Amino acid sequence: MLQVRRIPGLPVPHFKNTALNPPDMIPVPAEVTLPMKMHGGAPARPVVGPGDSVKAGQLIGEAGGRVSSPVHASVSGKIKSINDIDGLTGQKAVSITIAPDGEQTVHEDIAPVNVTNTQEFLKAVQDSGVVGLGGAGYPTAPKLTLKDGVKLDYILINGAECEPYITSDTRTMVDEAEYVWQGALLLKEYIRPEKIVICIEDNKPEAIKKMRGLSAGVSGMEVRALPSMYPQGERKVLVYNITGRIVPEGGRLTDVGCIVINCTTVAVIAKYIKTGMPLVSRCVTVDGSAVKNPKNVIAPIGTPIRELLDFCGGLKDDVKKIILGGPMMGTAVPNLDVPIVKVTNAVLAFSAKESVLSEPSNCIKCGRCIAKCPMGLMPSHIEEAFLLKKVEQLKAYKVNMCAECACCAYLCPAKRPLSQVMALSKNILWEAGQP
Amino acid sequence: MNNMIVSYAPHIKDKITTNRIMLDVIIALIPAFIASVWIFGPRAAVVTGVCVITCVFCEWAFQKAMKRTVTVKDLSACITGILLAFNLPVGIPLWQAVFGSAVAIVFVKQLFGGIGKNFANPAITARIVMFIAFPITMTTWVQIPDSVTAATPLALMKRGELEALPEMLNMFIGTRGGCLGETSALALLTGGVYLLIRRVITWHTPVAFIATVFLLTAIAGAQPMYHLFAGGLFIGAIFMATDYPTTPQTSKGRIIFGIGCGVFTVLIRLFGSYPEGVSFAILLMNMVVPHINRLTMTKALGGAKS
């Protein structure tokens, strides 16, 4: 395969402190809260009511549309309440709170799933409740449903995990290597790409070794070690770095014959088909300078982050910031009652020293942000247009193509809030596009 | 536990700061400073000191008066002071140096909004203003020990007195007539290499600038090696034509900028009435930076034509 050029990316620090740490299962939490929208597309619709008893793995929210995903009880117990305000954003969003009985009784319908053709495979993917677990949260079944006439050359299984700190995908590839591999074989059989490439950054030698061991001698399967750089796992960057193909503006990955799917997502699919247990728990990296004993944990979806942090020895006194996801793209949360959702791959807590970011000063027009934007945009110019509210210019600078990787804001010497500007600019364009 | 900081991603940032970049530029100017004192004597240090102090003071006073945040700590005013001093003859009356420094900071930098917002290089613009305001003192060169004449090599070339030109080695280490910080190509190059290693500047502008001057003067049959080391080419190409706010932000743009500077420099040197053209060339090119930026917009990955 011809390697055209690689997007250079940024050498962000790795901080993969927990990479060698197989996850520990946390005890059943005192309460779980399952939002009906943990994915892109329409929210799920509750199919249970307050007071109902549920068992682990039982469907409690059915998919609310073609692009949607079902939600399953992550614990056995009683439905405590169905709330319709999201505690984090204050916006209208339905969630179901379960009071666990501590038994973790498995629902009686849970049984291996029989899959013999593509149709059945896609149904199984949908029923498993799996979504893009790398953080994107787009429901996987619609992603894998190809339009007629689409020729699929590549499925790229994304194990890049380029965000600092996070090692949950790494652990999946090591501890559940067999599932990742089975999932890859299922994709090969039922989605039928020309080739499947398992993409792993070279700072995860154990994962590479495991995957290479499993894939040795199997045709149409390749394990590729990629230089560790950020944002290696960004989907368009990954497609370009592996295949040399460029996704056209406004286009989809399938337009260039590619699908990118997270490695943990692949493992969940295989696990569901083998055991019938849908996505009800996941591996989460708990790390950061304010966590006493950083480690990987397996927690039921919906567990408040407080329980995860407590399990890791609790927080140090000087904690100042808590993030869901990685430090480059994650979301800071205001309190510890926020639950982990399907896409939560990390909970990071930072002490004051790391949390307080310096005040922005004037842009010095150094061009660093331009040189390093993986999408080839001009962040400093976009910010100028944003500050002057110049809609036409924002369009001309193609701010909608921004991947929100935050590289620009990371390396700006003047500490301009560039990634925020990108998000706000997209909003301006979106609003301007409304009638 | 409800006093968590909720800020937008990214939650980690690179160590690099504006302040550190400016400090690196100052470090890169130290060899040239040492050379200037060694070549022109202690007065070089006095002129530099006066310019730096005036620049920093003007920035502080202006920002205080306008009730703006005082940004002298970012060290950029300090650099303007050093660069301006390096572009003055060592015998310049000190009050004129003070005047030039004030022009650079107040008129060229702060009135446009301070660091990053000025479109013309403060030190260069101030130098040109002084050149017009004080034509005599700005072109009175002192004779340094061991040299036949006080005149600058460029002036000698202009007058056709080629036999009076200093040895090439002297040109390179800087023992020749000229502004106090511009003469030692060796010292300036050392600083330039440091800036490249520290990734403060990219190679594009200096290489394009210097190469253009060399090529054009070679084609014109006009002592290309002397043109390289004479005048303010090295300090201009390494330190002034790489000043962020007043130069393009993309690699392509920087090459165009460098070539443009080179062309204008040679045109002025060979055909103008002044012997030196680096300052004018850079100022001229400063004016077209917005256009260069527009012409050299980067191509978005997969971006459609618009």
Ligand code: SF4
């Ligand atoms: S990195 Fe920051 S200071 Fe440099 S051009 Fe971009 S926005 Fe301006």
Ligand code: SF4
């Ligand atoms: S402009 Fe967008 S894509 Fe480019 S570096 Fe910034 S956040 Fe990333």
